Amino acid sequence: MIWMEFIKVQTARSNIAAILQNFVSECKKCHGLVDAKVFVHTLVDDCSLCLLWDTNRLEPQGSSVGLHLSKTLKKYGLVDHSVWIEKE
Numbered sequence: 001m002i003w004m005e006f007i008k009v010q011t012a013r014s015n016i017a018a019i020l021q022n023f024v025s026e027c028k029k030c031h032g033l034v035d036a037k038v039f040v041h042t043l044v045d046d047c048s049l050c051l052l053w054d055t056n057r058l059e060p061q062g063s064s065v066g067l068h069l070s071k072t073l074k075k076y077g078l079v080d081h082s083v084w085i086e087k088e
Contacts, residue, residue, distance in 0.1 A: 002034075002086040003058050005051040005066040011077030017047045019076075023069060027051070030065055058085060 009016055020038045027036050032055040039048045051066055061067065062083050070081040 001055060001058055003053050003055070004084045004086075005049075005053070005062050006080075006082050006084060007049045007051075007066060007070055007073070008046065008080040009048070009073050009077055010046045010080075012045060013076055016045065016073070016076055020047060020049050024049070027065055030063075033065075059083065 017038055017040050024036045024038055027033060032053050033051060034054045035052040037050045039050065041047065049069070051063065053063065060083055062070070062081055066081060070079050073079045
């Protein structure tokens, strides 16, 4: 099953994208992870992380990796963590 985690961070700190980039490098070793990308807002310092998974089972609350990261990022600002499934 293909599913995606989307973690958005609203922050005034400009180094969050670099923190997420470092995380992506480590996270690509996770079983079932197809892709991980960091996106930055064009006008403000907000950024997002997209984790694309292909696993046998959907994790509606998010993966352990995504949940851990969301919790860690809360010290930098507002975090929105959501799980999406592919519409066929």
